Amino acid sequence: MLRGTLRSFPANGHAAFLPQIRKLVFECCDRWPSSETTRNYLFTRLVGLARDNPHVEIVVRQRVHREPIVRGFYINNRDKVIPLNGLSLAEITQKVHLLLDSSGAKIKPLKRRTVESNTESVRGIWSGLHADRPDL
Amino acid sequence: MAAQKRLVSTAAKIASVSTAYLPRFPPREAIFKHSEIPKPPFAPETWASTRPPPPSALSAFAHRIGLASVLSTSDSVLRVCTHSSFPTLQQQFAPDERKVQTNAQLAPLGNALLGLFATEFIHTAYPHLPTRVLKAAVSAQVGTQTCAAVAQEMGAAPLLRWHRSDDVSHSDALASVPRAITALIYEKLSLLSARQFVHSYFLSREIDLRGMIKFRHPKIALLEMIKKLNREYPKSRLLKETGRYSNSPIFVVGIYSGADKLGEGFGSSLRMAEYRAAEDALHRVYLTRVPNHLMSLPTSTFPTGLGSVFKVKGKEKPHTPADLGMAEVEYGRSGRSSAGYTD
Numbered sequence: 001m002l003r004g005t006l007r008s009f010p011a012n013g014h015a016a017f018l019p020q021i022r023k024l025v026f027e028c029c030d031r032w033p034s035s036e037t038t039r040n041y042l043f044t045r046l047v048g049l050a051r052d053n054p055h056v057e058i059v060v061r062q063r064v065h066r067e068p069i070v071r072g073f074y075i076n077n078r079d080k081v082i083p084l085n086g087l088s089l090a091e092i093t094q095k096v097h098l099l100l101d102s103s104g105a106k107i108k109p110l111k112r113r114t115v116e117s118n119t120e121s122v123r124g125i126w127s128g129l130h131a132d133r134p135d136l
Numbered sequence: 137m138a139a140q141k142r143l144v145s146t147a148a149k150i151a152s153v154s155t156a157y158l159p160r161f162p163p164r165e166a167i168f169k170h171s172e173i174p175k176p177p178f179a180p181e182t183w184a185s186t187r188p189p190p191p192s193a194l195s196a197f198a199h200r201i202g203l204a205s206v207l208s209t210s211d212s213v214l215r216v217c218t219h220s221s222f223p224t225l226q227q228q229f230a231p232d233e234r235k236v237q238t239n240a241q242l243a244p245l246g247n248a249l250l251g252l253f254a255t256e257f258i259h260t261a262y263p264h265l266p267t268r269v270l271k272a273a274v275s276a277q278v279g280t281q282t283c284a285a286v287a288q289e290m291g292a293a294p295l296l297r298w299h300r301s302d303d304v305s306h307s308d309a310l311a312s313v314p315r316a317i318t319a320l321i322y323e324k325l326s327l328l329s330a331r332q333f334v335h336s337y338f339l340s341r342e343i344d345l346r347g348m349i350k351f352r353h354p355k356i357a358l359l360e361m362i363k364k365l366n367r368e369y370p371k372s373r374l375l376k377e378t379g380r381y382s383n384s385p386i387f388v389v390g391i392y393s394g395a396d397k398l399g400e401g402f403g404s405s406l407r408m409a410e411y412r413a414a415e416d417a418l419h420r421v422y423l424t425r426v427p428n429h430l431m432s433l434p435t436s437t438f439p440t441g442l443g444s445v446f447k448v449k450g451k452e453k454p455h456t457p458a459d460l461g462m463a464e465v466e467y468g469r470s471g472r473s474s475a476g477y478t479d
Contacts, residue, residue, distance in 0.1 A: 001272075001348075001350075003271070003272055003275040003279070004275070004279065004280060004281075005281065006272060006275045006276035006279055006281065006343075006348075007276060007279065007281035007282050007285060008276050008277055008282045008285075008338075008341035008342060008343045009341060009342045009343070010285065010289055010341060011340050011341050011342055012289070014340045015335065015336040015337070015339075015340035016201075016202065016336035016337055016340070018200060018201070018289055018290060018291075019200060022193075022196070022200075022291050022294075023193070023196070054195070054196065054199035054204065055196055055199040055200035056196055057190075057192045057193045057195075057196040058192070059154070059192075075288075075289060075291050118342075129376040129378065129386065129388050129402075130376075130388075
């Protein structure tokens with residue numbers, strides 16, 4: 001066991017919380033009507049969003065003759081893309097907040113998974129040799 | 137699926153430049169111009185790695201770690217994220233540009249501060265911990281690997297400017313970032329603010345302290361400890377057993393000093409159970425932890441106020457030092473030293 005290789009394990013949120021989203025990129029076309037609502041969002045609500053979330057780098061790019069998208073980049077080097085065509089202004093706001101709150105991890109189906117934990121159980125694992133003898 | 141994963145990791149490694157903040161794009165060097173003197177061909181990846189990250193990314197980083205007041209300008213964030221190996225790269229590929237400020241002076245100061253805060257915290261929290269385990273725990277809490285991991289989790293990896301060489305690895309370069317941040321907080325605010333930063337980002341992380349305590353002869357170590365504390369000679373007693381003649385017996389043995397049970401262990405043989413009981417007894421001593429609300433750290437004596445410890449004005453605060461823990465048992469040492477090993 002070499003001292004230089006020893007390390008600790010993260011506990012995000014125990015003392016300080018680091019939001020997992022790094023950058024939010026809005027891409028839309030200047031002309032096509034599918035980007036109309038997205039352009040409206042960028043003109044009306046984007047500056048307020050940037051002011052409320054100073055920890056996120058916000059980028060606006062042109063995406064000529066394509067559907068509008070919003071892409072979130074996360075600390076774990078993954079990104080999430082959400083297309084914005086056909087959505088209303090409220091729905092676009094909802095999708096943007098979905099990206100802001102996400103951790104960037106892959107979506108895992110929780111139906112079949114058993115309990116997984118890094119911490120030991122609080123009361124310890126049951127031992128027949130330490131329990132009371134059954135009293136009939 | 138695997139191809140997608142490879143693409144993502146490769147994309148993360150390639151330096152990307154935001155053209156919005158460049159004075160001119162494409163750069164002059166990229167446009168081929170015939171000249172008498174042969175020049176080395178333009179390498180776009182090297183050019184991209186010498187460009188500074190955009191100011192929006194630097195500002196977002198400062199806000200993400202909650203230090204927008206300390207890292208108030210882009211220059212201070214750039215300074216913190218530039219490793220001392222970067223000027224050699226800049227000298228080679230962009231010698232005409234203004235020399236960048238690096239974190240070469242801040243990082244060692246920050247490293248010293250990290251060591252100070254971690255050592256006082258772990259020593260106050262675990263007063264009976266053996267010295268080598270204490271040192272291993274400090275390395276785990278604020279060592280290079282942890283600093284690099286903290287930098288990665290803060291999102292400093294895309295902002296880091298460095299140059300790979302035989303002496304400098306990616307972990308070394310990343311680790312300099314949180315150290316430089318700690319030093320900058322100490323310079324701009326105070327020692328106690330730097331301590332708060334270290335407690336939030338480093339000392340809240342989990343380490344496996346039990347795994348760092350390794351024994352060679354726990355029964356002999358326990359015997360020496362009992363002699364030092366003038367207790368009765370230890371006696372191991374079989375508490376419970378099952379399946380003695382089967383292929384999977386379980387024995388539960390307790391080590392007693394008089395009427396007090398010092399430790400309990402299980403095993404598939406009597407000797408194994410007794411060994412574990414001695415280990416358990418020593419763990420119960422070494423890993424006694426003082427609760428956070430009863431901990432009194434030595435750096436709490438510094439007055440709260442802005443400035444370095446030599447310049448800050450105010451009255452010293454009272455501090456009650458904790459009782460010294462038991463000195464370690466030393467016996468039969470053959471001279472080989474290994475981190476965390478205790479006898």
